[in-house]
Every structure is written in structure tokens, then in C-alpha cells.
Amino acid sequence: MNRPPRKLLFLVVEDAFFYSHFLPRARAARDAGLEVVVVTNIRQHGARIRAEGFRVLPLNMARGSLHWLEELASLARIRAIYKREKPDIVHQIAMKPVLYGGFLAHTLPPMHVVNALVGMGWVFTSNQLKARLLRPLVKAVLRFTLQVGDGMAVFENPDDLRHFVATGAVDPERAVLIRGAGVDVRHFRPVPPKPRTPVVSLVARMLYDKGVAEFVEAARLLRARGVPAHFRLVGGLDAVNPSCVPEAVLREWMREGLIEWLGHQQDILRVWQDTDIACLPSYREGLPKSSLEALACGLPLVTTDVPGCRETVTHEENGLLVPPKDAVALANALERLVRDAALRRRFGQRGRERAVREFSDDVVIAATLKVYHVPAPSASPAPPPSQKRRELAPPTP
Template sequence: MVIAHQKKTHLLYFVSEDWYFVSHRLSLARAALEAGYEVTVVTRVKDHGDEIRRAGIRLIDFPLKRAGLNPLLEMSFLLRLWRIYRRVRPDIVHQVAMKPVILGTVAAKLAGVPGIVNALGGLGFVFSSSSLKARLLRPLMSVLLRFSLNSRHGVLILQNADDSELLVKRGFVRRSAIRLVRGVGVDPSAYRVDVPAAGPCLVILPARMLRDKGVYEFVDAARQLRDEGVPARFALVGEPDAENPASLKESELNAWAKEGLIEYWGWRDDMAEVMAQSHIVCLPSYREGLPKVLLEAAASGRAIVTTDVPGCREVVRNGFNGLLVPVKNAEALAQAMRTLVLDADKRRQFGSNGRYLAETAFSARQSTEATLAIYRELSSIK
């Protein structure tokens, strides 16, 4: 008697950058492999292709340009992506961030992909910026987003309730299609809770160097505290993003460092070590999905200063594991950082509380299990 083997469900991830896939989705993809899925990744391959392949994942290079909306260029991307989807024939596509969601959903529908998972960590430049360019693009992007988020067998993963309410209110998506997953989570065992080195407090802002991350407010607050003689160091950890309209220039960052306002560390991929060197982690962002860097700070037992905005306030409970400040307010930011620089006991208590939250509320295991449940849900209705 011949026993027929059931075909594996084929899961395809579409993300813009290989570094982002490794940082935010590789552990999920490994769990999917262990659960019996066949896994393919479509992304722009730069520095992390070998790491993805070593995990047993099929990798397809797709040099998507994240910035710009050139109609001819976008149509060429769409055509290439449709050909990939038609050739690979995935059962489920998991598409992350605004442009992959829009292009990927059109390609998936044209290719007849049965299950579509879209994930937005935030609403991106077009919906979060008040610039003229963003306002002009918003009507077109609204139409495209409504089309993308209303697939018959489509699911939208969001990271916080504020984004969920906003998208439903604007008519972008049905409430029944939304699944809340609280970020990608963090593995607490990968981060150590060390006592920082003696010396002045080190306050870090680890993020892409974008205006929307509150970099200008951080530098202004650092200037205020320096002028007051508060004993602290301030470091920017990250690099500009040339494809994001809100990116700072390298020359600005170097000028601040030369002035002695901040230290500019640039890109780092050893975040556990960076966190271990810090005393306070600061992210004065204008809006987030649910920032992984704050989960890493909590897992490292570090006190946090961040803004009272969607995403950030999901991680930080004011007065418990950090301090929340109003958005775009350098004075309030300086006051909060001053409080923690001068109060070591409060820093330790906030750090201990943050570690507890990382272990009980924001573990990567919880996030992975919630996402695998979504895959199973879509597999059952193919």
C-alpha cells in the first residue's frame, strides 16, 4: 500500500530588507520550519543572505526600492513580484510594511494566493508626517491601502490597539480582519542584566536616525542637561536611512558629535552589548507600532524614557518601568532624563520591573505562537 504524503503548507515572507527579516522575522520563520511549513523569503539581499539560507530557508533576491512612488518603477516591481508568486505558488504570503503590503497584495490576488497575511508596524511616513509631500500622497495611498487590507481571506496583523482603532475608523480594514500581536517580542535569555560600568550615566537613543524618532528633541534635551552640568553622556546608536524622507544627514550627526553634545556610535548589530553599557534607554518617537528596541531595553533591565504615543506606551508603564513624556517636547524629555540620571535607585527599580514585563508580557515565544495560530487559521480555510 502506498502512503501519500501530505504536501507541506508553503509560507512566503515578503519584506523590503534582509537585515530587517533577520532582526524581526527570522526566529518566527525558524519556528514555522519546525512546525512543518516550507518557507521562502523574498527580500533585497545585501549582507544577511547566508544567514537566511543557513536556516534552511529558500531566498529570492528582490531589490525593492522603499522610497518613491514612480508609477513605471512600481509597475515593474509589481510585475516581477507577480511572476515570483506565480512561480513559487505559496499557500500563504506574509508581507511586512507599507510598500510590501500594497504591492504584495496586488501580486498575491493576481497570482491566486489563497492566504494573505499583512503586517503593519505603523502607518509610515505618508500617514504620520505633516509635510506637504506626505499630505499630497495620502489620498492615493489611502485608496491603495483600502484595497490591500480587504482581501477575502486576508488578515492584518497590528501591534497596538490605537492603530487598530484608527484603521477601522478610517475605513481601511474590517475589524474582523485584524489580529493584534504585540510586536515581534524579545528573548529575555539573550540579554543580560548587568550593573553598568562606573562613571557618568550613559543615555542612549537606539534607532534609525530619523526626525520621527525624536532625534532632534533628544539632542536639544542633551544640550539642556549639559548646560545645567548634569553628569551624563548621550549617545545616538543607529544610522541614517537614505530611503526615508525623514532621514537625518550624516553631516548633522557628525557636527553634534564634534560639538560634544552627543556620541555618535552609528550602526550596531550587538544590541545586547549596547544595552549592557547603557544606564537609560530613550526613544522619543512620534509614533510606533511596538518598538523592538524598547523590548530589548526592558529585557536588559534598563530604565526607559519614551513618549506617550501609540506603541511606546504599550511597553512602558509610566512610573513602573520608565517615564512617559509628551511628544515633541524637549523640555519634558530633559526633565525625565534628569530625574533618572540623578536617581540610581529609581533606575534599578524601573529596570527590574522592565525585565519582569519582558519575561511575562513580551516574550518572543508568545508572539511566535500567536502568529503561527494565524497561519493555521488561514491554512484551514484554503
């Protein structure tokens, strides 16, 4: 009698985040013989995920909620799903799924738990009083949830990994470094530069924590210096996040002529191929997928010297690192690149080489299957281009 395939269950709050950051890995797991189940809030991507042959189950979890009754209801729903599905492997993605799924895993039959601590979230990046009060509690619960069974904790950058090991939140043998979500280097490719005023693009959700205000202030400073550059913000609002930039503020910046805000864009390849300099002055990241796409498209990158961001840039090799929350340093770095086309080309070529060598989908997929204890499948035909385009920076869970 044939054994049924082993079951892999993804627990992730937003279907858009799964679709943009984990779809290639889920495909590889399916091709390796696993049954894939995705538990998520079903919004705009449910049908697309089902079309991959995955079962999709509704989560109905409020990403920004802290109301105790709603959170208890979420715990009960997750527990019921885990008991009914009996997965062999669960991949819990971002803070709430890691906290809730990890807590419940202590009370359920043994399963292989993979906790993906992507980005660390608002609690760890914000200096607001509410975030500072929650931080010790979240750290304490994480220490409990990350020690379940034979579970593994996956970190996107070595700074976060070292911190969690040093504080005792996770044992060294349970900590794994997988650097980001990967990038399809066959899809994201360079194009010849255009003879024009350089375009500087920041691609992210419109959050203050992404350095959006510093980006705009740098644009203001460079305009005052007479530096010719066009500044673009590309990304949607995330009203659930306390760090969200109000739409009225974005429109006021546009009225001043400082930036162009394009909002949410589906064709990110086109955005990057219409960009000369990529910029992400974020306060902290896991490992930003938008930066990997920019590198794959052969763009120089200006980003901050903080966890996650500095993983994508070697200073003076494929881009420039600046201190966080420092608009003057950001403006100075951008001015160098705006005025020096040869430097842009050199940084861009090195960035492309690095994306292919270190951050491609193939590298990330192989590392993830190893965490699942699953051998990598033989190469399969790539999906049609229409299926490979991702949507811009969906809300992080």
C-alpha cells in the same frame, strides 16, 4: 503518497529587517512543518537566511522609489513570483509589500494573506507636503488590499488597530494584535549597574522622526543645568528616508560635545549592557524592538506618549512618558532618572518583568503561528549565541 509541506512566503523589502524582526517566527514555522520562502532585496543577510534552510528569492524593489515605471516593474516581479511559487500563506511585511502584494492577491488563486502593518512608515508620520498628499491615496488603496480573501491584518499596537477598524479599512474580525517582533529574553539580560556617570542611549536609525533632534536638545539643556550624563546615539544613516539626519549634522553635534554617535553597531546586547537609561523620543512607532531589548536588559525607558511607544512603558512603573517633540519635557524626565539610581533600578526591574511576561519571542511566535492556522511545534534547542545576535535597527521597509 506524502503531501508536500505547505508553503509560507514572506514578502519584505529589506533582508536585514526580516533577519532582525521575523527570523524567530520563520524558524518556528519551519519547525512546524512549513516550507519557508523569503522574497526580499538580497543585501548583507542573504547567506544567513539561506543557512536557516529557507529559500531566498531576489525582489529588487526600491524602498523609497515612487517612479511609476519602477513600481509597475515591481508589481510584475511580485506577480510572477506568486504565480510560480503558489504559496499557501503569504506574510506581507510593511507598507509597500502590503499594498502591492494585497492588490495582486485579488487577481491570483486563493491563498491565506497575512498583512503586517509595522510602523506605518514615513507617509503616516511626516508632516511634509508630499506625505500629506500621498496619505489619502495610501489609505484608499489599503482599504482595498486589506479585504482580500480570508486575509488577516496584523497590527503592533492597539492605537493603529482601532484606527483602521474605525475608518473601515479593515473588518474587526480580520484585525489581529501582535505586539511587536518579540525579544529573546534569554539573550538580552540585565547586568549589574556600573559606578559611573549615567549613560543615556538612543538606539535607532538616525531619523528626525525618531526624535533624534529632541534627544540632542535635551542633552544641551541638561549640560546647561550641570546634570552629569553621557548621551549616545547608536544607529546608522538611512539616506533613502526623507527624515534622515545628515551625517554633517551628527558630526557637528559631536564637535559641540553634546553626544557621542557610535553609528551602526552589530552587538546591540553590548550597547544595552553599557547603558543606564534607554530613550526613544519617536513621533510614532509600530512597536519598537530596540525598546523591548532595553526592557529585557533591565533598563528604565523614557519614551513618547504616542502609538507604539506607549505600549512599552506604563508611566511611573517601568519608565516615563513624555509628549512628542518636547525637548524640555524629555530633559526633565531624563534628569529625574540621572539623579535617582534607586528609581532607575526599580523601573528597570519592572521593565524586565514586563518584557518576559508580555514581549518575549515565545509570546510573539505563538500568536503568529495562530494567525497562520498552524499549531506551535514542540520546543527545540536554542541556536548558538553566535546565531542569535541581531544587527542594529536595519532600515524599515
